[in-house]
Amino acid sequence: MGAAIQSPAAPRPCAAFRFHSRSPEDTHAVARALSGVLDAGLVIALRGPLGAGKTGFVKGLAEGLGVDPGVVSSPTFVIAQEYPETGRGVRLVHLDLYRLEGPAELEATGFLDSLDARSVVAIEWADRIPEALPADHLEITLARTEDEDAVREVVAAAFGWRTQAVLRRWGLCLDVAGTVSLEDLPCP
Numbered sequence: 001m002g003a004a005i006q007s008p009a010a011p012r013p014c015a016a017f018r019f020h021s022r023s024p025e026d027t028h029a030v031a032r033a034l035s036g037v038l039d040a041g042l043v044i045a046l047r048g049p050l051g052a053g054k055t056g057f058v059k060g061l062a063e064g065l066g067v068d069p070g071v072v073s074s075p076t077f078v079i080a081q082e083y084p085e086t087g088r089g090v091r092l093v094h095l096d097l098y099r100l101e102g103p104a105e106l107e108a109t110g111f112l113d114s115l116d117a118r119s120v121v122a123i124e125w126a127d128r129i130p131e132a133l134p135a136d137h138l139e140i141t142l143a144r145t146e147d148e149d150a151v152r153e154v155v156a157a158a159f160g161w162r163t164q165a166v167l168r169r170w171g172l173c174l175d176v177a178g179t180v181s182l183e184d185l186p187c188p
């Protein structure tokens with residue numbers, strides 16, 4: 001028998017698209033659309049500076065999951081906020097790592113325990129803990145644009161098979177609704 005053939009390392013599956021949100025309502029609507037197509041266990045890494053719309057996005061997600069968006073605010077000081085499980089059987093966990101001091105504090109938030117099959121974990125300032133994120137996560141980057149106050153460029157990227165499937169369903173949903181127009185991107 002010859003030596004076993006080593007298959008080359010599979011390329012990391014990845015997909016990405018970009019769109020423009022023209023108002024806070026647009027951001028709310030696209031996030032709500034995501035809530036309709038996601039699977040429990042999803043980790044959403046939200047990136048972008050203060051005022052980019054990260055919390056606004058989580059509000060839309062919350063509403064779609066059956067949580068009152070009025071109770072959602074950036075958990076800047078408490079770091080982690082867990083909302084009660086709703087009819088969808090999914091528990092939304094919302095983190096804001098803006099003031100995170102280090103890995104020990106991250107552990108104290110219970111973040112690692114919240115990565116389970118029943119939760120959807122949305123993390124503001126996720127770029128502070130790149131090494132703690134599961135490889136297969138959805139990354140959403142919001143940026144102000146120079147044209148208008150209320151316009152945000154949004155780039156969504158998926159880094160694994162599971163989140164790639166979610167990204168495709170979400171893209172299809174946004175396309176059909178026509179709220180925003182999507183542009184495919186090469187992987188970041």
Ligand SMILES: Nc1ncnc2c1ncn2[C@@H]1O[C@H](COP(=O)(O)OP(=O)(O)O)[C@@H](O)[C@H]1O
Nearest residue numbers: 021022023024027050051052053054055056150
């Ligand atoms: N297209 C948009 N999407 C999201 N928020 C927007 C948009 N245009 C203007 N805004 C405003 O920007 C601010 C975003 O705040 P927030 O969601 O708390 O940001 P972050 O959590 O990123 O700091 C809100 O005041 C919102 O009304």
Ligand SMILES: [Mg+2]
Nearest residue numbers: 054055074124
């Ligand atoms: Mg915020």
